[in-house]
Amino acid sequence: MNIFVITKRTFDTEERIFVSNRNISDDGAEYIINPYDEYAIEEAIRVRDELGGEVTVMTVDGEEAEKQLRTALAMGADKAVLINIEDDVEDSDQFTISTIIGEYLKDKEVDLILAGNVAIDGGSGQIGPRVAHILGIPYVTTITKLEITGDKVLLTKDVEGDSEIIETSLPLLVTAQQGLNDPRYPSLPGIMKARKKPLEALELDDLDLDEDDVKAKTETVDIFLPPAKSAGRILEGDIEDQVKELAGLLNKLV
Numbered sequence: 670m671n672i673f674v675i676t677k678r679t680f681d682t683e684e685r686i687f688v689s690n691r692n693i694s695d696d697g698a699e700y701i702i703n704p705y706d707e708y709a710i711e712e713a714i715r716v717r718d719e720l721g722g723e724v725t726v727m728t729v730d731g732e733e734a735e736k737q738l739r740t741a742l743a744m745g746a747d748k749a750v751l752i753n754i755e756d757d758v759e760d761s762d763q764f765t766i767s768t769i770i771g772e773y774l775k776d777k778e779v780d781l782i783l784a785g786n787v788a789i790d791g792g793s794g795q796i797g798p799r800v801a802h803i804l805g806i807p808y809v810t811t812i813t814k815l816e817i818t819g820d821k822v823l824l825t826k827d828v829e830g831d832s833e834i835i836e837t838s839l840p841l842l843v844t845a846q847q848g849l850n851d852p853r854y855p856s857l858p859g860i861m862k863a864r865k866k867p868l869e870a871l872e873l874d875d876l877d878l879d880e881d882d883v884k885a886k887t888e889t890v891d892i893f894l895p896p897a898k899s900a901g902r903i904l905e906g907d908i909e910d911q912v913k914e915l916a917g918l919l920n921k922l923v
């Protein structure tokens with residue numbers, strides 16, 4: 670089984686985000702593996718442990734993303750690939766990232782690709798489906814269960830709280846939804862082993878791509894935080910007076 674996990678690093682969910690000059694400032698922010706990608710990595714490791722094969726984790730980012738790839742290796746992935754676009758790409762969007770991943774994977778023997786359902790920062794949920802489209806393979810999003818028998822695959826897909834059972838075949842791309850599994854924490858021996866596992870570093874040149882081939886098709890024209898909410902009011906006095914006042918306030922809204 671040749672299994673690939675595409676993964677993105679994101680701000681730690683505990684971080685406060687600042688916007689300056691229409692950019693999200695990451696000064697001093699801690700990064701983590703996108704939480705949905707942790708389900709994808711865990712599932713890939715479980716499939717490999719059951720059916721054999723190899724798990725490769727890959728990301729398109731800058732060299733700082735090596736840290737999150739090493740964490741994935743410490744969880745149990747076998748190999749990592751970092752496609753470093755920091756110096757080559759000025760404006761990136763979902764077209765950029767999926768074209769690069771698709772170009773890398775198109776000559777590989779791929780049985781299964783796992784991605785997160787959505788990145789908790791960019792949040793478009795586009796990369797998985799776009800990569801599957803480029804490779805011409807089926808995809809199923811938001812899966813909560815994966816069973817592989819031969820090249821047949823039985824999936825449970827979350828549909829806003831309900832479940833859909835889908836049968837398809839390998840090669841396949843799936844995106845992971847919360848509830849797929851409980852991602853493991855890297856163990857100390859896992860962390861030690863991860864230091865020696867292979868991590869391949871590539872640039873656009875290595876994929877025979879140049880900046881024009883991956884030029885963003887969209888432009889982010891503005892980024893802003895939601896307006897601060899005004900403080901709520903607590904009504905006081907007799908309950909009858911409170912009800913009257915509340916009804917008056919609600920009337921003003923309609």
Ligand SMILES: Cc1cc2nc3c(=O)[nH]c(=O)nc-3n(C[C@H](O)[C@H](O)[C@H](O)COP(=O)(O)OP(=O)(O)OC[C@H]3O[C@@H](n4cnc5c(N)ncnc54)[C@H](O)[C@@H]3O)c2cc1C
Pocket residue numbers: 675676677703705706727728729730731754755759760761762763764765766770783784785786787788789790791792793794795796797889
């Ligand atoms: C170096 C760099 C520069 C960027 N510059 C800009 C910019 O100039 N302007 C701008 O608007 N945006 C920029 N971005 C953001 C980038 O365009 C988006 O993060 C990207 O298109 C993914 O979209 P998304 O966050 O909506 O992911 P989603 O589609 O929501 O992600 C879904 C899943 O796809 C996979 N995935 C997502 N991103 C990656 C990745 N990079 N590598 C591997 N797998 C991935 C993960 O499994 C993830 O869970 C930049 C990103 C990078 C890494």
